[in-house]
Amino acid sequence: MPVKTPIVQAKDIMRRNVVTIDGMATVREAIAKMRSENVTALLVDKRHPKDAWGIITVSDLVREVIAPGSSPDNTNVYEIMTKPVITVPPDMDIRYVARLLHRVGVRKAPVVDRGELLGMISMSDLVLREGVL
Numbered sequence: 001m002p003v004k005t006p007i008v009q010a011k012d013i014m015r016r017n018v019v020t021i022d023g024m025a026t027v028r029e030a031i032a033k034m035r036s037e038n039v040t041a042l043l044v045d046k047r048h049p050k051d052a053w054g055i056i057t058v059s060d061l062v063r064e065v066i067a068p069g070s071s072p073d074n075t076n077v078y079e080i081m082t083k084p085v086i087t088v089p090p091d092m093d094i095r096y097v098a099r100l101l102h103r104v105g106v107r108k109a110p111v112v113d114r115g116e117l118l119g120m121i122s123m124s125d126l127v128l129r130e131g132v133l
Contacts, residue, residue: 010097011090013129014111014119020045023054023078027065030056030077041108043120044081052084053110053117087112088121098126 021030021042030042044054056077064080065072088097088109101109101123108122 008094009090010088010092010094010111010121011118013094013125014090014121015125016119018043018110018117018120021056021077023047023076023081025077027061027070027072027075027077027080031061031072034058041120042077043085043110043117044077044083049115053087054078054081054083055085055108055110056081057108082106085110089113090118094126097121098123101126 019033019037019039019042021033021044023044025033033042034040041055041057044056046053054077060080060082061072064070065075086100086104086106086109088100088111090111090113092100097109101107107124108120110117111119111121
């Protein structure tokens, strides 16, 4: 009889430390926060409980500010963030998480349960976490 491998879920490999930023912060502040926290993306805080999260990534900074020569001091996070963000439930099988992220064309997604932020999962987490594959 074949041995069944346990299903690995998003909550099993997500990163629990999610770094956030206010949408009114400047891009310079976002860059400083990314450097100090050693992350490549920041989740943008909701304005109110019914609002959606946003996200700002290094790619956004390059594409929207650095390449066009805009000022990081005169550009706010909300101007270049992606919003709304695709979210993932904590009990989603990582195979489906991988498919979702790939099909939507994103590398990271917040893990959310009933509106509560639990963590963040990325394509790197899916590939690099030991014991997953």
